[in-house]
Amino acid sequence: MEQKFISNEKVKALTKKLIPDYEIFYPRRQEESWDWARMEADSEFTFEGHRTVLPLKYFFYSPQENLVEKKKDKPRIIFGARGCDTKGLSLLKKIYLEDPEDPHFRKDILVFSADCTTYHPDCFCTVLGDQPWATENFDLNFSIVENGYLVSVGSDAGAKFLKDHGGFFESARSEQEKSMSSHRTSFEEELKKFNGNKVLDLKDLESKIEKHSDVFKEYGKTCVSCSSCTNVCSSCFCFFLSEGDENKIRYMDSCQLKSYARVAGGANPREDLIERFKHRFTCKFVYRPQMQGFGGCTGCGRCTAGCQGKIDFQEVLIKVAEAK
Amino acid sequence: MDPYKTINCKVIKIIEETSLIKTFILEPEKKFSFATGQFIQLTMPKIGESPFTPSSSQFAKGPFEVTIMKAGRVTEKLHELKANDTVGIRGPLGTSYPLSEFEGKEVLLLGGGVGMAPLRSLLLTLLYEKDKYNKITLLYGAKNPADIVYRDQFESWKKRGAEICRTVDAADKDWKEKEGVVTCLFDDYSVNPKNGVAVVCGPPIMMKFGTFKLLELGYAPESIYLSMEKNMSCGIGKCGHCGVGKYFACKDGPVFKYSLIKDIEGIWE
Numbered sequence A: 001m002e003q004k005f006i007s008n009e010k011v012k013a014l015t016k017k018l019i020p021d022y023e024i025f026y027p028r029r030q031e032e033s034w035d036w037a038r039m040e041a042d043s044e045f046t047f048e049g050h051r052t053v054l055p056l057k058y059f060f061y062s063p064q065e066n067l068v069e070k071k072k073d074k075p076r077i078i079f080g081a082r083g084c085d086t087k088g089l090s091l092l093k094k095i096y097l098e099d100p101e102d103p104h105f106r107k108d109i110l111v112f113s114a115d116c117t118t119y120h121p122d123c124f125c126t127v128l129g130d131q132p133w134a135t136e137n138f139d140l141n142f143s144i145v146e147n148g149y150l151v152s153v154g155s156d157a158g159a160k161f162l163k164d165h166g167g168f169f170e171s172a173r174s175e176q177e178k179s180m181s182s183h184r185t186s187f188e189e190e191l192k193k194f195n196g197n198k199v200l201d202l203k204d205l206e207s208k209i210e211k212h213s214d215v216f217k218e219y220g221k222t223c224v225s226c227s228s229c230t231n232v233c234s235s236c237f238c239f240f241l242s243e244g245d246e247n248k249i250r251y252m253d254s255c256q257l258k259s260y261a262r263v264a265g266g267a268n269p270r271e272d273l274i275e276r277f278k279h280r281f282t283c284k285f286v287y288r289p290q291m292q293g294f295g296g297c298t299g300c301g302r303c304t305a306g307c308q309g310k311i312d313f314q315e316v317l318i319k320v321a322e323a324k
Numbered sequence B: 001m002d003p004y005k006t007i008n009c010k011v012i013k014i015i016e017e018t019s020l021i022k023t024f025i026l027e028p029e030k031k032f033s034f035a036t037g038q039f040i041q042l043t044m045p046k047i048g049e050s051p052f053t054p055s056s057s058q059f060a061k062g063p064f065e066v067t068i069m070k071a072g073r074v075t076e077k078l079h080e081l082k083a084n085d086t087v088g089i090r091g092p093l094g095t096s097y098p099l100s101e102f103e104g105k106e107v108l109l110l111g112g113g114v115g116m117a118p119l120r121s122l123l124l125t126l127l128y129e130k131d132k133y134n135k136i137t138l139l140y141g142a143k144n145p146a147d148i149v150y151r152d153q154f155e156s157w158k159k160r161g162a163e164i165c166r167t168v169d170a171a172d173k174d175w176k177e178k179e180g181v182v183t184c185l186f187d188d189y190s191v192n193p194k195n196g197v198a199v200v201c202g203p204p205i206m207m208k209f210g211t212f213k214l215l216e217l218g219y220a221p222e223s224i225y226l227s228m229e230k231n232m233s234c235g236i237g238k239c240g241h242c243g244v245g246k247y248f249a250c251k252d253g254p255v256f257k258y259s260l261i262k263d264i265e266g267i268w269e
């Protein structure tokens, strides 16, 4: 599809125009990290940077919510989602929206993603063979070019948005398209280099995880079952359904907690800490690809960044994947 | 349709089966039906929700039954219910026993303890169309005579054409049937694994040794059907809790062919 250009000034004007009709969030810079903030008329924002501390998924469902029909909030636009987060939505949508559809998972969200221009030291999308820009589950994508952005369309909703707000956009010039490609290539190279130019072959991971379970013993021993890794993950989806006074309540839950799989009578298939630690990898790299067709890890590195036991999940994965 | 919404059911009658097990006859406010082997999530308002398999025939119209063992937080509250109270249900959920695969075969039901609940539903469903099956047998074990559920019903099932053998782990002076764990019933019963299927439901340890015994007797892993009991929360394949290897027991099960799950680590735990 044809790409568009929008200038820096026009982006500002566009967001001002959108604020009354949408709830807009953007990545706000906090020294070296980014967190999600609500866009106000005077918000200073940029599409530069890398993933936020918290994942994109919590815009689609809340970590804790009453499962009642909600009065319709304004539709949402999320600016500046990164490739690892949009990729994570594939599994989440498969789980939540298919057979039967979960009516509490929001479908009225426009995702305006942006190419990464920096990386967090724990980022490893390229190690999984993915790119540091959005390739799926975005409506519009913004790539920084001189004086503005090159805008690509990712969905019908994105195309409609462009049409409805046509006055803000102009046709892209071929040198802008070239500039976007070269930015992408050079940043991808930079991140690959940072990650030792590794691209893992995840084909035989099922048997390797079993065969090299000592790796999980070695790395899992500092795990304290805090569930940070699952809470911040771009694609972990587990929850616990509980009873409120009037309705059901959904809380996010974690396979890293001891009680997660316990059944009445006390039997527990994953009583053991190391079994739980290993299970997280098997789920992400074996079970979900086999059953849902989408992996459960996109290399955002949040689990490593948030780990209370200082476990480097990327290192664990590499150890297992590269073992013979 | 919100899959988290419950259908209200009135508790019509409560039958005390044993000191720990009660059968509840429930009348749904709306039309509700299930296929035998499927389960429901039963909501105790403001307390919680637990999965149970209806224990009545899938062909029975109107009210249906669930048989519940007191085992913890939610089931304790369920046991305090009185006639005319209201509970909520979601469902039917999950897979059912594939009756068409049983046709023309000898169907063997192997059950222990409260695992008899889904098997009773299956048994009654099979007996309703019993000419479709070559033979219907129930092998049932309980800890002791006082722990036997549906105690007044076995005779009528026999009359309707089921062959039934029972055992208890520890007999008392009035017990005239077999004594020993459930697999000892195979000592006196000759199976037909070549043209038979077996359905197993009960406590994990019983499922394990029951399945191994059936394999030893010559049943193919494809002819053994298990009802897997896992921790469940959503019941609709979203919350992740019920994993059996790559499968979700609530959606890909609870009824599994043994051949599908035999290589998965820890299925008996």
Ligand SMILES: Cc1cc2nc3c(=O)[nH]c(=O)nc-3n(C[C@H](O)[C@H](O)[C@H](O)COP(=O)(O)OP(=O)(O)OC[C@H]3O[C@@H](n4cnc5c(N)ncnc54)[C@H](O)[C@@H]3O)c2cc1C
Binding pocket: A240, A259, A260, A261, A262, A263, A264, A265, A266, B039, B048, B049, B050, B051, B052, B053, B054, B067, B068, B069, B070, B071, B072, B073, B074, B075, B076, B114, B117, B118, B228, B229, B230, B231, B232, B254
């Ligand atoms: C498909 C299926 C069919 C079944 N059919 C039957 C049947 O026909 N008859 C029968 O008697 N039993 C049946 N069971 C077993 C029955 O579901 C359990 O005995 C019941 O769920 C026990 O619930 P409880 O709250 O009383 O026990 P508890 O031991 O209190 O809870 C059981 C588990 O539920 C979770 N849980 C409960 N409450 C909470 C909470 N507040 N916070 C966090 N976790 C919580 C925990 O993980 C806990 O380990 C079936 C189970 C399954 C999976």
Ligand code: SF4
Binding pocket: A050, A051, A082, A083, A084, A085, A116, A118, A119, A120, A123, A124, A125, A126, A131, A132, A133, A191, A298, A299, A300, A301
């Ligand atoms: S993991 Fe890749 S896509 Fe995600 S923030 Fe880091 S560089 Fe960007």
Ligand code: SF4
Binding pocket: A088, A229, A232, A233, A234, A235, A236, A284, A296, A297, A298, A299, A300, A301, A302, A303, A304, A313
């Ligand atoms: S497993 Fe870790 S690196 Fe992979 S998506 Fe989840 S949080 Fe990110």
Ligand code: FES
Binding pocket: B231, B232, B233, B234, B235, B236, B237, B238, B239, B240, B241, B242, B243, B248, B249, B250, B251
């Ligand atoms: S009970 Fe939630 S996925 Fe099975």
